[in-house]
Amino acid sequence: MLSTKYTVREKLSKKEIDRKWWEVGDYFRRNSLWLLMYCTGCCAIELPPSMTSAYDMERLGMGPMATPRQADILLVSGYLSLKTLRRLIYTYEQMSEPRYVIALGSCPINGGIYHDSHAVINQLEQYIPVDTYVAGCMPNPESVLNGFVDLMEGIKNKKANGWKKYHKNNDWYKENQLHALGEVVIHDEFHQ
């Protein structure tokens, strides 16, 4: 039986206070997620029905965002060629933390139908950490929304910590990026 009398609580350590504040932050964050859609793959065709009145992802508190610095989620819709992977890494590193990655379709999982292509990577998680995969070729809007809910659960249960992994294993990610790309820096007419 707890006493109703006022008792002096033990003082919380810095770590515990931080954890509590993160829980508060995560609560608000997971109910207001902004998506940066990197729609270069064919799964992008599933996003219009997910966004608009048919499935309406705004009821989950999610909305599209145009710029990487203000977005929470990087949504990779489908296959990534080497050329797009370079730009994706640029974009991912520009995003403010905490940042999450959702990968749609089977191409970021194991290469999908492009598993033997000379231009398309096989596993996205070798290069940037992925928090939620939505399998399917293409996944239907129900599974896309289910993936969003999974990510929200992941944020709640502290499972969606890919951005922490990216800091912790940065050398490993950089090594893989260099192995596939040769050089991450972009040399083209627009960047010179």
Next chain:
Amino acid sequence: MNSISNLEYVDKIILSITKDIKKESIGEYQVGYEVNQADVHQLLSSLKLEGWKQLSYLSAIDWPEENKFEVVYVLFNWDKPIYVQIRAKINRDNPSMNSIISIFPGAKYYERETHEFFGIAFPGNPEYKKQLILEQWDDIPPLRKDFDPSAYSAKKFPSREYPDDFSVKDKDNQVLEKNAKRKKRVKKLRTGGKK
């Protein structure tokens, strides 16, 4: 009005320049000519004067058995709706084809692309060596037939390893038989054995 059809009109233009051609009828609105490498520029410029002023495409085909590359130019005319293909075979060792940017300036990018994917040089185009689509490519040009994309993919991009193998290894395809048997039984149960 027109006494000759559009296809005959193309024939007339081509034959006024060279007789050394191999014609291929592709369809009602398409025709292909295999010509000598030396005649390509003259043919393209006279076709352009006659109204085939849009270069729809420029690419190449690899024929490793003949040791040849075939450069393909596709032209389109907006008044006489005929696609004309001009094809020329060039040597596969040290392939080189004079640029056509003096006739079609937009060919600049097509030539860069063709150089990237087939390794054909286009002297006359000042920047044909500049990269366009592939970035920092480190192998032989990827659309040549002797390039092996799956070996390149295996070398460059690690494939995912799965602890459990879920692929179907039923060689005699007994799954179908089993399904048929099951369906039969379901039907029997549903109708209570009656037909």
